[in-house]
Amino acid sequence: MNKTTSIHTAVESQLYDLFDDTKYELSELNKNKQLVLNGPDNKLIKRGLDISYLQGQKKAIDAIDMILKNYSDDTSFKLNFTEYSANIIREFELSATKFKNLEQPTEDYDAVLAHHYTLMGQKLIIDTIHSTILNHSF
Numbered sequence: 001m002n003k004t005t006s007i008h009t010a011v012e013s014q015l016y017d018l019f020d021d022t023k024y025e026l027s028e029l030n031k032n033k034q035l036v037l038n039g040p041d042n043k044l045i046k047r048g049l050d051i052s053y054l055q056g057q058k059k060a061i062d063a064i065d066m067i068l069k070n071y072s073d074d075t076s077f078k079l080n081f082t083e084y085s086a087n088i089i090r091e092f093e094l095s096a097t098k099f100k101n102l103e104q105p106t107e108d109y110d111a112v113l114a115h116h117y118t119l120m121g122q123k124l125i126i127d128t129i130h131s132t133i134l135n136h137s138f
Contacts, residue, residue, distance in 0.1 A: 008072065008074070018057065029054070049113070060088070092122070098116075
């Protein structure tokens with residue numbers, strides 16, 4: 001098996017595993033919905049953040065899967081994945097800086113917080129795929 005195929009196959013396999021994990025976690029969240037809805041407010045808030053985080057993971061999995069399908073050779077896949085991941089990481093860092101500098105919650109704090117958790121989910125997937133690529137590049 002050549003390097004290109006092994007990177008492509010390894011990333012594809014990793015994405016399937018990540019997708020299964022994300023689907024399972026969403027399913028567990030939905031199973032426990034009734035407990036959360038009748039529980040304390042902080043459990044409801046945590047559930048919302050968990051959903052944003054998992055939606056971010058799903059969004060990244062879909063985007064990387066599309067890159068895999070559109071760029072089957074090693075060089076173009078890695079180039080397009082790097083471009084995609086750099087944009088998400090830059091957006092995540094801007095969001096993190098915004099939080100650090102936030103002295104008090106703004107009117108759109110809920111949307112800002114949800115977006116930040118979505119980016120955190122995307123970053124987790126990106127970091128995992130970066131590791132997969134690095135492990136198969138040597």
